[in-house]
Amino acid sequence: MMLKAQTGGWxxxxxxxxxxxxxxxxERSVQPASEPHVYRPAxxxxxxxxxxxxxxxxxxxxIKATMGVQYIIIEKKKAWxxxxxxxxxxxxxxCGEEAAVLSLTLPDNAARLQLTFRKKGNIFYVxxxxxxxxxxxxxxxxxxxxxxxxxxxxxxxxxxxGQSFKCESENLLLTSPELRIxxxxxxxxxxxLLKGPYGKEVECWADFTKRVIPIILGATVVGLFxxxxxxxxxxxxxxxxxxxxx
Numbered sequence: 001m002m003l004k005a006q007t008g009g010w011x012x013x014x015x016x017x018x019x020x021x022x023x024x025x026x027e028r029s030v031q032p033a034s035e036p037h038v039y040r041p042a043x044x045x046x047x048x049x050x051x052x053x054x055x056x057x058x059x060x061x062x063i064k065a066t067m068g069v070q071y072i073i074i075e076k077k078k079a080w081x082x083x084x085x086x087x088x089x090x091x092x093x094x095c096g097e098e099a100a101v102l103s104l105t106l107p108d109n110a111a112r113l114q115l116t117f118r119k120k121g122n123i124f125y126v127x128x129x130x131x132x133x134x135x136x137x138x139x140x141x142x143x144x145x146x147x148x149x150x151x152x153x154x155x156x157x158x159x160x161x162g163q164s165f166k167c168e169s170e171n172l173l174l175t176s177p178e179l180r181i182x183x184x185x186x187x188x189x190x191x192x193l194l195k196g197p198y199g200k201e202v203e204c205w206a207d208f209t210k211r212v213i214p215i216i217l218g219a220t221v222v223g224l225f226x227x228x229x230x231x232x233x234x235x236x237x238x239x240x241x242x243x244x245x246x
Contacts, residue, residue, distance in 0.1 A: 038108050038110075039088075039106065039107040039108045039110050040108075040110055040134060040135055040136045040144075041071075041082045041106065041110055041111055041133060041134075041135045041136070042082070042135065042136050043073060043080035043081065043082050043135045043136070043138055044080065044081045044082065044083075045078075045080060045081075046081065047070075047079075047081050048081070048083065049068065049083075049184075050068030050069055050070040050083035050084060050182070050184070051068060051083060051084075051085065051086055052066060052067065052068045052086070052185065053066070053067070053068075053069075053084070053086025053089065054066045054086075055067075055086075055089065055091050055102065055104055056091065057091060057092070057093055057095065057102070060095055061095075061193060062095035062100050062190060062191055062193060063093065063095070063100055063101075063102040063115075063117060063188075063189070063190045063191075063193075064188070064189050064190075064193055064198070065102060065115070065186075065187070065188045065189075066185075066186075066187045066188075066198075067183050067184075067185065067186040067187070067188070068083070068084075068183070068184050068185065069083070069084035069104070069113060069181065069182070069183060070082070070083050070084070070181070070182040070183075070184070071083075071084070071111065071131070071133045071147075071179065071180075071181065071182075072179070072180040072181070072182060073133065073135070073138075073147050073178060073179060074177065074178050074179075074180075075138050075178070080135075080138055082111070082133060082135060084104065084106075084111065084113070085106075088106050088107060089104045089105065089106065090104075090105045090106075090107075091103070091104060091105075092105065093114075097119070098118065098119045098120075099116065099117065099118055099119070100116075100117040100119075100190055100191060101114060101115070101116050101117070102114070102115045102117070103115075109134075110133070110134050110135075111131075111132065111133040111134065111135075112130075112131065112132055112133075113129075113130075113131045113181065114128075114129070114130045114131070115128075115129055116128035116129070117190040117191070119161065119190070119191050122160055122161050123158055123159070123160060123161070124158065124159060124160075124161060124190045124191050125154075125155040125156060125157060125158035125159075126154065126155075126156040126157050126188075127152070127153065127154060127155065127156075128150070128151065128152050128153075128154070129150065129151040129154070129156070129173060129175065129181070130148075130149070130150045130151075130175075131148065131149055131150075131175055131179060131181050132146055132147065132148035132149075132179075133146070133147050133148075133179070134146040134147075135147075147176070147178045147179045148175075148176065148179060149174075149175025149176030149178070149179040149180075149181075150175055150176070151173055151174075151175055156173075157171075157186070157188055157204075158202075159189070159202040160202070161191055161192050162192045162194075162199045162200075163189070163199045163200045163201070163202050164187055164188060164189035164198035164199045164200070164201055164202065165186070165187070165188050165189070165201075165202050165204065166185075166186070166187040166188075166198075166201040166202065166203060166204065166207075167183075167185060167186045167187075167203075167204035167206060167207055168184075168185045168207050169184070169185075169204060169206035169207050169210065170182060170183075170184040170206075171183040171184065171186055171204075186204075187201070
């Protein structure tokens with residue numbers, strides 16, 4: 001009798017353990033699914049050089065751009081920075097005979113930069129630029145915010161068809177009071193693309209002045225030195241003639 005009682009007790013314990021395991025598994029199975037991760041850029045308080053990427057359409061390509069892109073956000077009178085990461089960018093856009101679009105988009109549409117190109121005669125240029133970025137909040141307790149801006153009716157980065165616009169100097173574009181776009185360096189070509197390298201480079205004004213002004217200043221210094229030297233020699237010769245007469 002005692003053996004049967006002990007056996008029955010062990011059976012009850014085993015059944016209780018099995019029931020507990022099944023209950024835990026059921027609880028796990030009904031737990032709510034975790035929320036999907038949404039990518040948000042992290043702003044930085046200090047400025048660094050943006051990484052350089054080369055962007056083209058997938059498929060038919062009529063635009064090619066090599067540039068570093070930096071978003072500058074003004075929040076509470078302080079500047080915050082985000083450098084566009086080429087490895088995360090998805091390119092898109094459209095191609096037409098007189099209009100073309102290049103868009104650079106981050107995952108979850110966390111940031112976007114779109115350039116609209118126009119072709120007039122033998123000249124192409126950027127007529128519109130739109131941008132937005134939805135970063136992580138810059139402070140604890142701050143709400144999520146999207147910063148956006150646009151430039152319209154412009155003639156930026158113009159060059160002849162078959163050529164490329166190139167600028168090593170900074171291009172700072174004020175798209176809104178809260179958002180600025182910094183492009184550095186920049187080389188861009190639209191509509192007529194050659195296989196391989198860019199077409200003949202059209203130098204931007206900032207690069208031209210950086211290159212030419214030192215040459216002009218150097219030539220001016222050399223010219224002033226030569227004038228001073230010639231004046232000194234002329235005065236010495238006059239003085240010698242005066243002594244010879246005496």
